[in-house]
Amino acid sequence: MADTEPTEGTGPAEEEEKAGLLGWCLVANVARETLHGEGGLDLQHGMKHFAAGALLWIPPVPWDPGHCRWPAVGRHRGNSRRYVSMVVRAEDLENFRVKGVYSEALVRRLNGRRHDPAAPRTLQNPWSREDAQNWADRWNQPREALRIDGRSYPWMTVTNPPPAELCVDGETLHLAHYGTRGAHYSRTPPPVERTPGP
Known part of the structure; x- marks a missing residue:
């Protein structure tokens, strides 16, 4: 199910309302428990850079960072005010769904090097709502x-x-x-x- 409300914690509410819906994105939460180390025997809460339960925005993948590894944008465990980009393992994510993008700061981070300062509200490689929902449905199946x-x-x-x-x-x-x-x-x-x- 797609979330059409402004995203929580992405900046001042007035800025988000003024910006309006800028596009759709596949999102997921960092799993509460993740397995690491040899044989997956090291149980951790969340990931090194993202806390358990953190909301990650997953842009369409223009390049292959490795099997079942995706670039993702979220708020860093140590600094919850700024977005950072990291490559994460799909198996460390849960609760895939579609959310609306309302923040220009988020658009800037999702665009990465392709961001055009002349068009700060334009997602350069946007998801269609249907494609993002299809991915969410697929990854929510065990x-x-x-x-x-x-x-x-x-x-x-x-x-x-x-x-x-x-x-x-x-x-x-x-x-x-x-x-x-x-x-x-x-x-x-x-x-x-x-x-x-x-």
Whole structure:
């Protein structure tokens, strides 16, 4: 569901009302608990640069910073008055949704180096409301890591619970095991159980 109200805490209310709606953006909150370190055994509250629950604005990605890593704009843990840009892991985010952009300071940070001072209220690479909502719906579904014949594919995920069969590049894969490390698929179909005849 899209949020059409002025954003909270993005500046003086009078400035936001004067600016009006400047565009739409995909947003998410930093997860309360994030996993780091070898094997994901280091449990932390939030991220190094963003507090747990912090609102992050996610512009459309014009470049690939790495699988399931996105540039994001938010208020830094140590300075809640200014927006900063960081690359974050998608798995550290939750509660994806669409919000309206009302702040020129936010537009400036979302635009980054492409910002045009002559057009301070123009998003250079805007989301359409529909595209942002589609991304939000997709990322709000529980997803699981995918392994095929023992090999990890970190850029591919499946729904939770995973389907018994999965088609990847025209090839049918079969669910072999589902556990704490995600869904394990095999190219080999499961053995057929023989039932004794009468």
